[in-house]
Amino acid sequence: MHASSPARTMPPAVPAPTAAAALAAGPAFSPLYQQIKTLMTRSLQQGEWQPGALIPSEKDLAARFKVSQGTVRKSIDALAADNLLVRRQGKGTFVATHAEEKVQFRFLRLMPDDPDRAEPGAMERRFIDCRRQRAPAELAHALQLRANDAAIQVRRLLSFRGVPVVLDDIWLPAALFKGLTAERLSDYRGPMYGLFESEFGVRMIRAEEKIRAVAADPAAAALLGLPVGAPLLSVERLAMTYGDKPVELRRGLYSTAAHYYRNELS
Amino acid sequence: MHASSPARTMPPAVPAPTAAAALAAGPAFSPLYQQIKTLMTRSLQQGEWQPGALIPSEKDLAARFKVSQGTVRKSIDALAADNLLVRRQGKGTFVATHAEEKVQFRFLRLMPDDPDRAEPGAMERRFIDCRRQRAPAELAHALQLRANDAAIQVRRLLSFRGVPVVLDDIWLPAALFKGLTAERLSDYRGPMYGLFESEFGVRMIRAEEKIRAVAADPAAAALLGLPVGAPLLSVERLAMTYGDKPVELRRGLYSTAAHYYRNELS
DNA sequence: CAGTGGTCTAGACCACTGG
DNA sequence: CAGTGGTCTAGACCACTGC
Numbered sequence: 001m002h003a004s005s006p007a008r009t010m011p012p013a014v015p016a017p018t019a020a021a022a023l024a025a026g027p028a029f030s031p032l033y034q035q036i037k038t039l040m041t042r043s044l045q046q047g048e049w050q051p052g053a054l055i056p057s058e059k060d061l062a063a064r065f066k067v068s069q070g071t072v073r074k075s076i077d078a079l080a081a082d083n084l085l086v087r088r089q090g091k092g093t094f095v096a097t098h099a100e101e102k103v104q105f106r107f108l109r110l111m112p113d114d115p116d117r118a119e120p121g122a123m124e125r126r127f128i129d130c131r132r133q134r135a136p137a138e139l140a141h142a143l144q145l146r147a148n149d150a151a152i153q154v155r156r157l158l159s160f161r162g163v164p165v166v167l168d169d170i171w172l173p174a175a176l177f178k179g180l181t182a183e184r185l186s187d188y189r190g191p192m193y194g195l196f197e198s199e200f201g202v203r204m205i206r207a208e209e210k211i212r213a214v215a216a217d218p219a220a221a222a223l224l225g226l227p228v229g230a231p232l233l234s235v236e237r238l239a240m241t242y243g244d245k246p247v248e249l250r251r252g253l254y255s256t257a258a259h260y261y262r263n264e265l266s
Numbered sequence: 267m268h269a270s271s272p273a274r275t276m277p278p279a280v281p282a283p284t285a286a287a288a289l290a291a292g293p294a295f296s297p298l299y300q301q302i303k304t305l306m307t308r309s310l311q312q313g314e315w316q317p318g319a320l321i322p323s324e325k326d327l328a329a330r331f332k333v334s335q336g337t338v339r340k341s342i343d344a345l346a347a348d349n350l351l352v353r354r355q356g357k358g359t360f361v362a363t364h365a366e367e368k369v370q371f372r373f374l375r376l377m378p379d380d381p382d383r384a385e386p387g388a389m390e391r392r393f394i395d396c397r398r399q400r401a402p403a404e405l406a407h408a409l410q411l412r413a414n415d416a417a418i419q420v421r422r423l424l425s426f427r428g429v430p431v432v433l434d435d436i437w438l439p440a441a442l443f444k445g446l447t448a449e450r451l452s453d454y455r456g457p458m459y460g461l462f463e464s465e466f467g468v469r470m471i472r473a474e475e476k477i478r479a480v481a482a483d484p485a486a487a488a489l490l491g492l493p494v495g496a497p498l499l500s501v502e503r504l505a506m507t508y509g510d511k512p513v514e515l516r517r518g519l520y521s522t523a524a525h526y527y528r529n530e531l532s
Numbered sequence: 533c534a535g536t537g538g539t540c541t542a543g544a545c546c547a548c549t550g551g
Numbered sequence: 552c553a554g555t556g557g558t559c560t561a562g563a564c565c566a567c568t569g570c
Contacts, residue, residue: 029566031539057555068541073556083532089556090549107531111476207531210377212522213479213497231479231497237531256478263529265373265473265503266349295547297558323536334560339537355537356567 033074036065040075044084044095045242051097051197055085058093084205098204099194107193107207107237110166110254111262122161128223129155130182132174139171142238142249150174154185157223160259164224167253176202176247202247207239211261216253224255233261299340302331306341310350310361311508317363317463321351324359350471364470365460373459373473373503376432376520377528388427394489395421396448398440405437408504408515416440420451423489426525430490433519442468442513468513473505477527486519499527 040061049055058076062069076093079085086094098106135143135151145151152174158166172180177200188195196202216230224232233254241247254261306327315321324342328335342359345351352360364372401409401417411417418440424432436458438446443466454461462468482496490498499520507513520527 031565033539059555070542071540074539076556087556088549089547090554092549092555109529109531205532209529209531211477211499211527211529213499213520214522215497229495231481233477233479233499236526254479256480260502261477263375263475263477265375265475266471297546299558325536336561337559340558342537353537354568356535356569358536358568 032067033071033078036067036072037075037078039065040079041084041242047201049095051095051203052099053095054092055095082205097194098191098197101191101194105191107204107239108166109262110259112160113258113260117161124159124162125186126157126159127154127182127185128157129153130180130185135171135173139249143171143173143246145173152177152180154180154182156185163258165255165259167220167223169251171249173247176200203241204239204248205241206244207237209238210236212236214253220253224253226255226257230255232256235261298333299337299344302333302338302341303344305331306345307350307508313467315361317361317469318365319361320358321361348471363460364457364463367457367460371457373470373505375528376525378426379524379526383427390425390428391452392423392425393420393448393451394423395419396446396451401437401439405515409437409439409512411439418443418446420446420448422451429524431521431525433486433489435517437515439513442466469507470505470514471507472510473503475504476502478502480519482519490519490521492521492523496521498522501527 043049043055055061056064058069058072061072061076065072076085076087080087080093083096086096088094130152132150132152134148135145137147139145139151140147140149143151150173152172154168154170154172156168156170157164158168177196180200184199185192185195188199193204196204212234214232214234216224216226216228216232218228220226220232221228221230224230226232233252233256235250235252235254237248237250237252238246239248239250309315309321321327322330324335324338327338327342331338342351342353346353346359349362352362354360396418398416398418400414401411403413405411405417406413406415409417416439418438420434420436420438422434422436423430424434443462446466450465451458451461454465459470462470478500480498480500482490482492482494482498484494486492486498487494487496490496492498499518499522501516501518501520503514503516503518504512505514505516
């Protein structure tokens with residue numbers, strides 16, 4: 001393949017988020033690097049390249065896909081921007097993983113008011129519940145399940161320096177997480193998404209959160225050690241895996257007396 | 267200048283956010299496209315290229331900086347990723363502006379629960395107060411003012427379909443916003459940051475928000491039409507202009523009865 | 533149609549990592 | 552030292568916009 005135009009192709013099987021507009025438009029031109037990004041995404045999704053593993057070098061990939069190194073480079077750049085790959089100069093390109101996050105929780109945006117009280121090791125998890133049940137209609141809709149499909153509900157409490165701060169209710173499609181128990185959750189060292197990745201082959205790529213202020217109900221108040229009616233941050237998260245398929249619904253109640261939810265705008 | 271290495275240079279005068287680590291490291295190698303990004307940032311900051319205006323073509327810029335078009339391209343890519351420039355195929359590259367945002371408020375992440383009730387035109391602003399005062403110590407610290415420098419405080423209420431939803435308290439350094447009055451705020455059509463940009467030459471580039479849940483105090487409750495003690499989202503925003511210089515501190519109280527704060531994680 | 537940004541290539545050299 | 556990603560160039564051609 002030389003410098004002439006790439007073939008006009010059908011839209012990629014896993015369309016890029018930005019390509020959504022093309023659905024309404026015409027012939028759906030897709031540049032070469034996009035098509036290759038799609039092929040590489042497939043290698044990730046199908047497990048050819050495992051989380052944390054080193055993928056082939058740019059030169060090898062260029063040979064494999066019969067394109068120039070520069071084009072492969074653009075594909076990798078795009079995947080790195082999506083946090084699916086991680087580049088490390090001199091070493092190679094690696095598959096991103098939740099298992100070895102420096103900041104232990106990539107998706108937890110809660111920070112202590114007092115920056116001196118940084119988190120290292122100061123966080124304890126306690127799993128209160130883990131049960132299997134039929135998915136109520138609203139949940140089934142959010143997770144794109146058939147009505148009454150089985151779901152797993154997990155309830156857990158996070159504490160910092162002994163003070164309870166986060167109460168999470170987590171719902172998962174039972175079909176994807178067979179054999180998940182409170183014990184396995186407790187035994188695992190590291191972030192929960194690391195366990196999902198290594199034990200169930202489910203990788204969280206992206207999530208959307210809806211944040212509200214609510215009053216603590218009696219149950220939450222008791223667990224968080226706060227008076228009933230105390231204001232809490234309600235963080236409702238829908239987490240997606242490849243192809244934007246939703247695989248987790250989570251509702252966290254955050255006590256923001258000594259912590260805040262951090263966000264960056266640009 | 268040909269393909270040989272770019273000269274090792276001092277760190278750029280306006281260092282990129284990602285270059286912060288280099289301060290501790292050694293010789294601070296800066297690739298050519300970074301240096302050019304710095305030069306272009308200066309052209310933006312100094313007003314050579316005005317908000318909304320068309321900047322020179324890639325070919326012209328390549329000639330001006332005596333580098334290849336590909337290198338200028340990388341610089342522009344970086345500035346576009348920072349939301350300082352906007353590329354439009356076939357037309358050219360433009361300076362980003364708050365004045366003509368499609369979504370009227372780039373920095374307001376509040377969404378209605380009911381997606382049918384989209385915002386177009388359904389938002390009313392009411393400016394309650396606009397006064398000049400001495401900056402209290404905490405504010406002076408956040409805005410990097412000298413103790414007792416003058417500050418402007420603005421209080422405003424946002425309503426959707428007649429229902430008050432957001433109460434904002436906004437603090438600005440008086441030195442940068444001379445002559446700002448409630449009347450000028452009311453008269454201006456479009457987002458507040460558009461007015462700051464066109465009337466005061468202050469461009470908001472980036473912001474950090476700290477989000478908490480709080481109970482409505484009597485004053486806020488009255489303005490938002492809620493009972494005292496009702497849970498509210500407290501959104502504390504520090505907004506920065508070029509060089510990460512803080513130029514606005516804002517504290518919003520959001521009623522999340524029919525709206526939520528939207529966030530994306532990846 | 534000319535001008536813009538967007539894609540693709542081929543090749544050279546550099547910075548960084550680890551054995 | 553070999554191998555990786557990172558930078559830079561020069562040039563060709565394509566897609567898109569507006570006159």
